[in-house]
Amino acid sequence: MRKLHPFMLAGTGSDVGKSVLAAALCRILRQDGYRPAPFKAQNMSLNSYATPEGFEIGRAQAVQAEAAGIPCHTDMNPVLLKPNSDHTSQVVLNGRPVGNSSAYDYFRRGGREELRAAVCAAFDRLAVCYNPIVMEGAGSIAEINLRDRDIVNMSMARHAGADVFLVADIDRGGVFASAYGSIMLQTPEDRRRIKGIIVNKFRGDRRLFDDGVRMMEEVCGVPVLGVIPYFHDIQIEEEDSVELEQKNDRAAAGRVNVAVVKLIHLSNFTDFDRLERDGRVHLYYTDRADELQKADVIVLPGSKSTLDDLRELKRNGLAEAVVQAARSGKTVMGICGGYQMMGTEVADPGGVEGTPARLSGLGLLPVHTVIGREKVTRQVEFRFRGSGTLCRGYEIHMGRTVADEAGQSFVPLNRLADGTADGCYVHDRCMGTYIHGILDNPSVLDFLLAPYTEEVACGTTEDYADYKERQYDLLAAHVRRNLDMVKFYRILSSEEVE
Numbered sequence: 001m002r003k004l005h006p007f008m009l010a011g012t013g014s015d016v017g018k019s020v021l022a023a024a025l026c027r028i029l030r031q032d033g034y035r036p037a038p039f040k041a042q043n044m045s046l047n048s049y050a051t052p053e054g055f056e057i058g059r060a061q062a063v064q065a066e067a068a069g070i071p072c073h074t075d076m077n078p079v080l081l082k083p084n085s086d087h088t089s090q091v092v093l094n095g096r097p098v099g100n101s102s103a104y105d106y107f108r109r110g111g112r113e114e115l116r117a118a119v120c121a122a123f124d125r126l127a128v129c130y131n132p133i134v135m136e137g138a139g140s141i142a143e144i145n146l147r148d149r150d151i152v153n154m155s156m157a158r159h160a161g162a163d164v165f166l167v168a169d170i171d172r173g174g175v176f177a178s179a180y181g182s183i184m185l186q187t188p189e190d191r192r193r194i195k196g197i198i199v200n201k202f203r204g205d206r207r208l209f210d211d212g213v214r215m216m217e218e219v220c221g222v223p224v225l226g227v228i229p230y231f232h233d234i235q236i237e238e239e240d241s242v243e244l245e246q247k248n249d250r251a252a253a254g255r256v257n258v259a260v261v262k263l264i265h266l267s268n269f270t271d272f273d274r275l276e277r278d279g280r281v282h283l284y285y286t287d288r289a290d291e292l293q294k295a296d297v298i299v300l301p302g303s304k305s306t307l308d309d310l311r312e313l314k315r316n317g318l319a320e321a322v323v324q325a326a327r328s329g330k331t332v333m334g335i336c337g338g339y340q341m342m343g344t345e346v347a348d349p350g351g352v353e354g355t356p357a358r359l360s361g362l363g364l365l366p367v368h369t370v371i372g373r374e375k376v377t378r379q380v381e382f383r384f385r386g387s388g389t390l391c392r393g394y395e396i397h398m399g400r401t402v403a404d405e406a407g408q409s410f411v412p413l414n415r416l417a418d419g420t421a422d423g424c425y426v427h428d429r430c431m432g433t434y435i436h437g438i439l440d441n442p443s444v445l446d447f448l449l450a451p452y453t454e455e456v457a458c459g460t461t462e463d464y465a466d467y468k469e470r471q472y473d474l475l476a477a478h479v480r481r482n483l484d485m486v487k488f489y490r491i492l493s494s495e496e497v498e
Contacts, residue, residue, distance in 0.1 A: 056074075379394045
C-alpha cells in the first residue's frame with residue numbers, strides 16, 4: 001500500500017464538524033486498505049475516555065480510532081484540557097493530569113515549548129506505525145494572535161509535513177468570507193500547505209451551490225473537494241458541548257421519561273447516547289425542578305467539578321427535587337460525580353477542585369467521598385447486580401467513596417472482573433456507580449427501565465458495538481458520495497492536482 005501524506009482538517013471556526021469528518025475519513029481510509037490513525041495535538045473537552053492502558057484522552061479521538069479499527073492511545077491526543085471553571089482547566093499530558101492552569105498561564109508560561117515537544121514526539125511515534133495520520137486542528141486557523149503559541153494547527157501541520165484541508169461550515173453563513181479570510185491570514189508558507197476546501201453542513205439542493213463552488217475556488221485559489229450535506233439519520237458520538245444544547249429539555253408523553261440533570265460542569269454526556277436511541281425512552285436534559293418532577297428516571301451524571309455542581313444543585317432547588325423524587329418512588333441513579341453527590345458528604349480537603357471544601361450530599365446512599373489527587377482512569381469489565389452477563393465500561397474519576405461508618409458494609413452495584421466492588425445499591429430505584437458507559441450494556445438498561453415498561457427487550461436487541469460499526473459505515477458512505485476522492489488521493493500521493 002502506497003505511503004500517503006499525513007493531512008489535517010483545519011477549521012474556519014470552533015464548531016465546523018472537523019471531528020466527525022475525521023472519523024469519516026478514518027473509516028474510508030480503512031475501507032480502502034490503509035491503516036489510518038487519528039491525531040489531535042490539543043483538545044479541550046469534558047468528554048474523555050480511558051485507553052486500554054488506563055490513560056485519558058479526548059472522546060473524539062477515541063471515536064476516530066474506533067472508526068479506524070484500532071485501539072485508542074494517548075499519542076492520538078497528547079494534550080487534553082478539561083475545564084474546571086470559566087477560567088481554569090485541568091491539563092492532562094500524555095494521559096495523566098499534570099495540574100490546573102488558567103488560560104492566561106497556559107498560553108503564556110515558559111513551559112509552552114515543553115508541550116510543543118511532547119505533541120511532536122507523540123505524532124512522530126504514531127507516524128512510524130500508521131499510514132496516513134488523520135490530523136484534526138482546533139478552533140480557527142485564523143487566530144493569528146495565538147500563532148506564536150500554536151501547538152495544534154498550522155505549526156503542527158508544518159512539523160508533520162501535512163497537507164491541510166480547510167473545513168468551512170456553510171450552515172452558519174458567511175462561508176465565503178470565513179474561507180477566504182482563513183486562507184489569506186496565513187503566512188505564505190502555510191498558505192501553500194492548504195490544498196483544498198471542504199464545505200460542510202450544507203442544507204437543501206446541492207446543485208444550487210454549483211456556482212458557489214466555482215466562485216469559492218476563484219476567490220480562494222484553492223479547489224473545493226466537496227460539499228457535505230447536513231445529516232440527521234447517522235448517529236456518531238459528539239464531544240462538543242454545543243451538541244448538548246440541541247438535546248431535548250422537556251418531558252414527553254407516551255414513553256419512559258428519563259431526565260439527566262443538566263449540571264454546569266456536566267462531563268461524559270456520551271454516557272446517554274445508547275439510552276437516547278432506545279425506543280422505550282424519551283431522554284431529556286434539564287436544570288428545572290418542575291421538569292425534573294415529570295421524570296420516571298433521574299440520572300445525576302458525571303461532573304468535572306463535583307463540589308461546585310453540588311453547591312449549585314442546593315442553591316437552585318434541584319437537590320431537593322431529586323430527593324423528593326427518590327422518596328416518591330422514582331428511580332434515581334448517579335454516575336461518577338453524580339454517584340458522589342448521592343452520598344452523605346463530599347470532601348475536598350486538599351483543594352483538588354479549587355478551594356478546600358466540604359459539603360453534605362443528597363443523603364440517598366450510605367457513602368461519603370473524599371476527593372484526592374490520584375486519578376483513576378481505566379477500562380473495566382464487570383457484572384451488574386451479580387448477573388452472569390459480562391458488561392463493559394470505563395472509569396475516570398478523582399476521589400474515593402466508602403461506607404459512612406467504619407466496618408459498615410453496603411451492597412455494591414457491580415463486581416469488577418478483578419473481584420473488587422463498584423458503586424452502591426440501596427434498592428431497584430436507588431443506586432450509584434463510578435462506571436461510565438454502564439448504560440451501553442443491555443442488561444443494565446433493561447433493569448433500569450423494567451419498572452416502567454413490560455416489554456423490557458424492545459429496542460435493545462442490537463449489539464451496541466455492531467450498531468456503532470454500522471453508523472461509521474453509513475457516515476463513510478455519506479462523505480464518500482460528496483467528496484472528490486480521486487482528487488483527495490492525488491493530493492495525498494503528491495500527484496498533480498488538476
